[in-house]
Amino acid sequence: MNLRGFATISYWADDVVAAAAWYTELLGVEPYFERPGPDGVPAYIEFRIGDHEAELGLVSRAFAPPGLPTQPGGAIVYWHVDDLEGTVARLLELGATEYQPITVRGEGFVTAAVVDPFGNLLGVMYNPHYLEQLGQSR
Incomplete structure (x- = not known):
């Protein structure tokens, strides 16, 4: 698999x-x-x-699966963004609420997560490996 x-x-x-x-x-x-x-x-x-x-x-x-929690939690998908602080500010400006503050995870790796106005977790991350992989695939 x-x-x-x-x-x-x-x-x-x-x-x-x-x-x-x-x-x-x-x-x-x-x-x-x-x-x-x-x-x-x-x-x-x-x-x-x-x-x-x-x-x-x-x-x-x-159409949600039976038993799907209605509260945010579980897995967080992190989308790579080039400007983490600006993206978080924009998300909050549009009505999202902070779930996980901007957090340094290691050298060059920074994450944050918000809850969108519909109750979903939306993660954002600056990840230098993403940029490296993107460069290799082009």
Whole structure:
């Protein structure tokens, strides 16, 4: 078995349309895919973002797996950013709340995490290895 990269990161929202508007504002790009639910209201909206066009899916909480916690916690996906402090400031300005403050993890590695307005953990990180790998793949 080989894990070759993530296929989609799913964030849950009670109001997928509001979540899509918030992420459009944050990311500066429009979603590229939308699927309506049984009531015709979007139940899934997807963005492609970043250097590898990673998929970020916003899913109606009505379709969440049984027992999915409603409080933030568990795994944190950290997105590489070039300006960690500026990104955290922007996230907070848009209404996210601090979950993990800016934390130095070692020489050159710095992380932070917020909770978006829809209850999802969003991690950001400055990671020199990411930049090295990106340079090798181009």
